[in-house]
Amino acid sequence: MQELNVVGKSVRRKDALDKVLGKSQYSGDIKLPGMLHVKVLRSPVAHALLKNIDCRAAESLPGVHAVLTAKDIPESNTHGIIIKDEPVLVMDKIRKIGDPLVVVAAETEEIALRALSLIEVEFEELPAVFDPEEAMKPEAPKVHDGGNIQSIRKIRKGDIEAAFAHADIVVETSYRTQMQEHAYIEPEAGVAYLDGDVVVLRVSTQNPHFDCKEVARNLALPLNKVRIVQAPTGGGFGGKLDISVQIYIALLAIRAKRPVRLVYTREESMLASTKRHPYVIKYKTAADKNGKLMAIDVIVIGDTGAYASYGPGTLTRSAVHATGPYEVPNVRVDAYTVYTNNPTAGACRGFGVPQLAFAHEQQMDMVAQRAGISPIQVRLLNALRPNSQTGTGQVLETGVGFVETIEVAQAKALEVLGRIC
Amino acid sequence: MKKRGVGIGCMWYGIGNTGLPNPAGAFVDWKDDATVSLMVGAADIGQGSNTVLAQIVAEELGVGYEDVLVTSADTGVTPDGGATSASRQTYISGNAAHLAAQEAKKVVLEEAKEMFGVEKNQVIIRDRRVFVKGQEENYKSLEEVIGGCRRKGKMTIGHGWFNPDTTGLDGETGAGSPYDTYAFATQIVEVEVDTETGQVEVLQIIAAHDVGRAINPLQVEGQIEGGSTMGLGLALYEEVKVLDGKIKTPSFATYLIPTSMDVPTMHPLIVEEPAESGPFGAKGVGEPALIPTSAAIANAVFNAVGIRITELPITPEKVLDQLAENQ
Amino acid sequence: MDVPWKKPGAKLPVLEGDKNMSKQTINFMLNSQKVSAQVESDSRLVDFLHEMGLTGTKLGCGEGDCGACTVIIDGQTANSCLVLAPQIDGKEVTTIEGLGSYEQLHPLQEAFIEEGAVQCGFCTPGMLLSAKALLDENSNPKREEIIRSISGNLCRCTGYTKIANAIEKVVRSKS
Numbered sequence: 001m002q003e004l005n006v007v008g009k010s011v012r013r014k015d016a017l018d019k020v021l022g023k024s025q026y027s028g029d030i031k032l033p034g035m036l037h038v039k040v041l042r043s044p045v046a047h048a049l050l051k052n053i054d055c056r057a058a059e060s061l062p063g064v065h066a067v068l069t070a071k072d073i074p075e076s077n078t079h080g081i082i083i084k085d086e087p088v089l090v091m092d093k094i095r096k097i098g099d100p101l102v103v104v105a106a107e108t109e110e111i112a113l114r115a116l117s118l119i120e121v122e123f124e125e126l127p128a129v130f131d132p133e134e135a136m137k138p139e140a141p142k143v144h145d146g147g148n149i150q151s152i153r154k155i156r157k158g159d160i161e162a163a164f165a166h167a168d169i170v171v172e173t174s175y176r177t178q179m180q181e182h183a184y185i186e187p188e189a190g191v192a193y194l195d196g197d198v199v200v201l202r203v204s205t206q207n208p209h210f211d212c213k214e215v216a217r218n219l220a221l222p223l224n225k226v227r228i229v230q231a232p233t234g235g236g237f238g239g240k241l242d243i244s245v246q247i248y249i250a251l252l253a254i255r256a257k258r259p260v261r262l263v264y265t266r267e268e269s270m271l272a273s274t275k276r277h278p279y280v281i282k283y284k285t286a287a288d289k290n291g292k293l294m295a296i297d298v299i300v301i302g303d304t305g306a307y308a309s310y311g312p313g314t315l316t317r318s319a320v321h322a323t324g325p326y327e328v329p330n331v332r333v334d335a336y337t338v339y340t341n342n343p344t345a346g347a348c349r350g351f352g353v354p355q356l357a358f359a360h361e362q363q364m365d366m367v368a369q370r371a372g373i374s375p376i377q378v379r380l381l382n383a384l385r386p387n388s389q390t391g392t393g394q395v396l397e398t399g400v401g402f403v404e405t406i407e408v409a410q411a412k413a414l415e416v417l418g419r420i421c
Numbered sequence: 422m423k424k425r426g427v428g429i430g431c432m433w434y435g436i437g438n439t440g441l442p443n444p445a446g447a448f449v450d451w452k453d454d455a456t457v458s459l460m461v462g463a464a465d466i467g468q469g470s471n472t473v474l475a476q477i478v479a480e481e482l483g484v485g486y487e488d489v490l491v492t493s494a495d496t497g498v499t500p501d502g503g504a505t506s507a508s509r510q511t512y513i514s515g516n517a518a519h520l521a522a523q524e525a526k527k528v529v530l531e532e533a534k535e536m537f538g539v540e541k542n543q544v545i546i547r548d549r550r551v552f553v554k555g556q557e558e559n560y561k562s563l564e565e566v567i568g569g570c571r572r573k574g575k576m577t578i579g580h581g582w583f584n585p586d587t588t589g590l591d592g593e594t595g596a597g598s599p600y601d602t603y604a605f606a607t608q609i610v611e612v613e614v615d616t617e618t619g620q621v622e623v624l625q626i627i628a629a630h631d632v633g634r635a636i637n638p639l640q641v642e643g644q645i646e647g648g649s650t651m652g653l654g655l656a657l658y659e660e661v662k663v664l665d666g667k668i669k670t671p672s673f674a675t676y677l678i679p680t681s682m683d684v685p686t687m688h689p690l691i692v693e694e695p696a697e698s699g700p701f702g703a704k705g706v707g708e709p710a711l712i713p714t715s716a717a718i719a720n721a722v723f724n725a726v727g728i729r730i731t732e733l734p735i736t737p738e739k740v741l742d743q744l745a746e747n748q
Numbered sequence: 749m750d751v752p753w754k755k756p757g758a759k760l761p762v763l764e765g766d767k768n769m770s771k772q773t774i775n776f777m778l779n780s781q782k783v784s785a786q787v788e789s790d791s792r793l794v795d796f797l798h799e800m801g802l803t804g805t806k807l808g809c810g811e812g813d814c815g816a817c818t819v820i821i822d823g824q825t826a827n828s829c830l831v832l833a834p835q836i837d838g839k840e841v842t843t844i845e846g847l848g849s850y851e852q853l854h855p856l857q858e859a860f861i862e863e864g865a866v867q868c869g870f871c872t873p874g875m876l877l878s879a880k881a882l883l884d885e886n887s888n889p890k891r892e893e894i895i896r897s898i899s900g901n902l903c904r905c906t907g908y909t910k911i912a913n914a915i916e917k918v919v920r921s922k923s
Binding site: 156 | 495605609635652692
């Protein structure tokens with residue numbers, strides 16, 4: 001490739017100097033004159049009808065400036081990147097532990113916490129569902145009115161039945177993967193204040209323009225009256241793509257007419273943020289006696305928890321990538337996004353592909369073993385190369401460096417491990 | 422007894438959202454002294470997009486990296502960059518920034534063409550110098566040429582936006598071209614399995630990633646090392662334990678992520694198979710770095726002790742159970 | 749109903765005006781400067797530093813698990829979320845603000861930048877102080893000792909390798 005002047009050089013990061021000096025102002029470091037502190041009251045139950053919230057005692061606590069419930073959200077009271085199925089504050093139905101019920105702005109964090117303790121909440125608990133396969137059954141408690149199967153993504157290519165009928169090697173395995181926490185070291189945080197008639201937020205986020213739309217819609221403001229400025233952000237990994245503090249602080253800054261700040265504790269961050277989808281994967285592979293792939297037949301069930309978040313996008317990506325980086329002439333994939341009363345799962349580094357890789361790569365090794373070839377050989381035999389066709393019928397003309405990655409890794413393995421797979 | 426094994430994991434990853442429009446925009450303001458303000462919506466969450474986007478613009482404009490100041494992720498100032506997700510910012514915002522730079526550059530090239538009395542395509546800008554191809558010694562400074570633009574009332578600003586060329590997926594068959602370009606990777610790991618305790622230790626990770634073009638090789642390595650470490654956590658340690666909807670592990674004392682003591686020797690390897698549609702050929706690497714690690718570890722465990730762990734994470738209990746079953 | 753904030757024995761936050769609130773004066777050295785301050789008896793050191801405008805010390809968990817709030821007290825690293833402000837009376841405290849400046853970076857800061865040891869930056873101040881405490885005590889640590897010295901500092905971005913490389917670079921340049 002052509003040698004360039006700046007591209008291809010390991011120049012110093014733009015933000016490195018401020019970061020090593022401790023000068024970067026993350027959202028939780030920002031202090032504004034007259035700033036109030038915000039706390040959120042969250043549900044201790046997973047599935048319930050919300051009957052009543054009594055905030056009177058909290059409102060009369062000295063130092064409390066605003067106590068807001070769902071009734072105080074000007075419009076919509078929903079958010080979500082793909083489907084607007086998540087309330088800003090619960091109006092009538094709780095769907096998970098940690099669902100937000102009330103937000104409080106007070107002079108200090110301590111007063112805000114004390115105010116939360118004075119709020120009386122009445123629930124009527126409902127039967128809940130925590131297992132995605134149970135949730136798919138018609139008799140399961142419904143998390144949302146439309147049923148628990150939020151969506152299905154299908155891939156269909158070629159003739160699966162014929163391929164399996166003629167296969168020399170069939171490998172069938174079930175896999176399960178766990179719920180993973182993003183575990184960015186900076187918990188969610190943000191400040192909001194008024195600049196004339198514009199509400200300005202400095203916030204830890206991966207998607208400021210999305211935040212802007214969600215804040216504006218719920219506050220019934222035009223988009224240009226909401227300004228989202230991303231503060232230096234201490235990691236995200238997909239967990240700061242959804243709305244966290246944004247709508248609460250924008251609303252409270254306007255209602256209290258004071259700057260406000262909300263910094264999640266670690267526990268609140270873990271409780272309220274999305275997670276990596278736990279998967280159930282039923283994976284069946286067909287190959288000929290040489291180890292050449294003939295077909296895959298895959299069912300994926302992703303537990304998206306109480307709200308969709310990036311769930312349908314994650315399962316769609318899983319379906320597309322289910323073949324792995326291999327040419328597979330016959331493909332059947334059904335990928336289900338399923339609601340339960342578990343913590344919400346959303347985007348998490350890899351978007352459903354790590355789960356599938358855990359499955360398809362073990363399948364490949366098992367095919368190799370049955371065909372009597374090495375793990376490297378089975379991959380080279382089936383690898384996507386220039387002009388290969390993917391499971392969705394896309395022809396990859398150029399930019400396919402897969403085989404080179406195998407060769408480079410193999411050479412390094414010989415060098416440092418003294419052996420290859 | 423401790424037994425060693427080697428395993429391989431491979432992956433592919435489509436850059437950008439799946440079969441959906443996901444554009445990003447950028448503004449470039451090339452100033453009188455030839456320094457540049459770049460305004461992009463892309464949020465830098467630590468992965469280093471501000472740095473990479475500045476490099477792309479500096480390369481195109483023939484200025485230094487330090488000449489480019491980046492303002493990012495401010496809805497009052499910057500155009501929408503879409504989400505920092507799907508490993509898309511180097512590729513998509515990178516293209517947008519590149520296009521914005523090209524638009525601003527057109528004005529300067531036009532002016533230089535008139536100053537030198539040659540065709541536009543003969544003008545080269547490099548190291549803040551403007552010259553005719555083959556006549557580098559007879560150069561004008563960028564300030565001089567931009568000054569020429571100003572005297573005629575011309576501004577040297579540009580905007581750009583990019584949306585990858587994709588098609589939606591068919592609802593029944595999933596057929597379509599959901600991504601314009603794909604990243605690829607192979608990871609080979611060496612593990613040591615303690616057959617008494619069931620403990621799996623990862624000794625080395627070799628991670629070869631096709632990133633199209635490494636705009637900043639050190640940052641690419643950082644993504645590979647950090648991503649495979651998160652993949653190591655996914656493989657061996659991490660699990661949000663949930664009982665009846667309640668998270669039982671809501672702290673770093675109960676939810677364990679890898680520490681410095683858990684990290685093996687890393688061998689990040691950069692493979693550059695350029696994407697035709699990428700800025701200078703770049704694709705993306707943020708997520709690919711994590712994807713094959715747990716698979717490679719599972720295969721290495723099999724290679725070491727002959728057991729297939731099909732449920733993540735690969736805990737000592739699961740290893741011991743499988744070893745007992747195998748006997 | 750099991751409502752956590754009403755559990756028997758649940759500790760309610762202490763408010764201004766509550767009887768058990770008390771203030772005391774402490775004198776200590778902060779980044780080589782003498783400081784005298786009034787602190788609340790139950791105020792955490794990390795919060796006290798932030799009140800003083802020193803926000804370089806990061807709060808990642810508040811439970812002593814992540815190390816983002818690491819400071820050096822009398823030569824030893826400590827999680828400033830677990831230290832009460834009155835406990836630093838008479839002691840010498842170093843925070844990230846005391847390590848270097850725009851004009852003069854500490855060699856560790858320089859090396860962190862050069863080696864690509866910084867990504868999101870939230871763990872960086874704590875990492876740097878753990879590394880400084882190590883090098884103050886042992887100017888020629890082995891790679892294993894370097895890795896152990898930062899084992900109480902969680903980083904989710906870098907995978908630690910480049911951080912260890914940066915510290916090792918400083919060691920090599922000194923020896």
